Amino acid sequence: MTGKVALVTGAGRGIGRGIAGALAGRGWTIAVNYRSDRGSAEACLESVKKAGGDGFLVQADVADTGNHERLVGEVMERTGRIDLLVNNAGMAPRQRRDILQLTPESFDEVMNVNLRGPVFLTRLVAGVMIEQVKNNNEEAPLIINITSISAVYASVNRAEYCMSKAALSMMTKLWAVRLAEYGIRVYEIRPGIIATDMTAGVSEKYDKLLEGGIALTPRWGKPEDVGKAVAALSENSFPYSTGAVFTVDGGLSVARL
Numbered sequence: 001m002t003g004k005v006a007l008v009t010g011a012g013r014g015i016g017r018g019i020a021g022a023l024a025g026r027g028w029t030i031a032v033n034y035r036s037d038r039g040s041a042e043a044c045l046e047s048v049k050k051a052g053g054d055g056f057l058v059q060a061d062v063a064d065t066g067n068h069e070r071l072v073g074e075v076m077e078r079t080g081r082i083d084l085l086v087n088n089a090g091m092a093p094r095q096r097r098d099i100l101q102l103t104p105e106s107f108d109e110v111m112n113v114n115l116r117g118p119v120f121l122t123r124l125v126a127g128v129m130i131e132q133v134k135n136n137n138e139e140a141p142l143i144i145n146i147t148s149i150s151a152v153y154a155s156v157n158r159a160e161y162c163m164s165k166a167a168l169s170m171m172t173k174l175w176a177v178r179l180a181e182y183g184i185r186v187y188e189i190r191p192g193i194i195a196t197d198m199t200a201g202v203s204e205k206y207d208k209l210l211e212g213g214i215a216l217t218p219r220w221g222k223p224e225d226v227g228k229a230v231a232a233l234s235e236n237s238f239p240y241s242t243g244a245v246f247t248v249d250g251g252l253s254v255a256r257l
């Protein structure tokens with residue numbers, strides 16, 4: 001396998017697949033991580049190859065820190081490097097419940113997938129990246145975290161999701177600070193309302209909000225919209241930016257009066 005190597009978590013479906021496709025179009029080799037849906041991951045790999053990239057599948061539930069050594073080990077064994085980590089895998093609460101009915105079980109599940117997993121996976125990959133920087137003079141690797149407008153918009157019927165994304169946003173800053181001395185830049189991409197399985201169950205609600213003008217760009221976001229943002233960052237187009245937030249929300253978060 002040639003070219004730069006990206007580990008994209010949760011790449012089988014939705015936004016992750018959009019990211020893998022966009023990177024593949026620029027010749028990246030993609031480690032397509034998936035949790036349970038192997039069929040989708042295989043379809044993603046096929047689209048990666050069609051787009052001109054290369055890749056392979058790596059199964060791992062990123063919420064389980066016990067899987068991380070194996071996950072990163074498999075990528076290193078196959079490619080010997082990681083130039084980009086995209087922490088994309090994430091979940092919404094299985095059931096939307098008012099914060100007054102928030103359960104510890106749902107809180108723990110969402111936090112483990114959306115925050116605890118990425119924190120410790122990033123810690124492990126950061127170690128690999130630091131060694132890579134020390135051992136060669138190539139461009140430093142990058143880390144991109146996929147958060148959400150929910151990092152700053154309060155939805156009281158999925159509080160655990162909002163809290164997980166707000167914390168992931170802080171995680172971006174913390175790693176940006178810690179890894180700056182190695183030239184490793186860390187970014188947050190903050191998507192708005194994107195058409196994927198995650199939003200399929202509440203599409204009527206979002207159809208109405210979009211028709212009502214909630215976003216300045218009057219349409220649903222697509223996984224490819226997020227993919228394009230990741231691809232732009234991956235090409236070192238923003239060498240003087242780190243710890244920064246890039247919104248991909250069709251202008252939804254522009255404060256208006």
Ligand SMILES: NC(=O)c1ccc[n+]([C@@H]2O[C@H](COP(=O)([O-])OP(=O)(O)OC[C@H]3O[C@@H](n4cnc5c(N)ncnc54)[C@H](OP(=O)(O)O)[C@@H]3O)[C@@H](O)[C@H]2O)c1
Pocket residue numbers: 009010011012013014015016033034035036037038040060061062063064088089090091092113146147148149190191192193194195196197198199
């Ligand atoms: N859709 C939106 O409107 C929106 C907006 C803002 C931010 N986001 C964020 O964007 C990211 C992707 O969301 P999406 O809309 O594409 O969701 P999705 O369609 O539900 O897909 C989720 C993906 O994440 C994977 N995944 C979930 N838990 C995992 C785990 N523990 N370990 C490994 N992989 C796991 C799934 O893999 P399997 O299929 O193998 O289970 C699947 O590929 C999430 O972080 C989400 O919070 C989404």
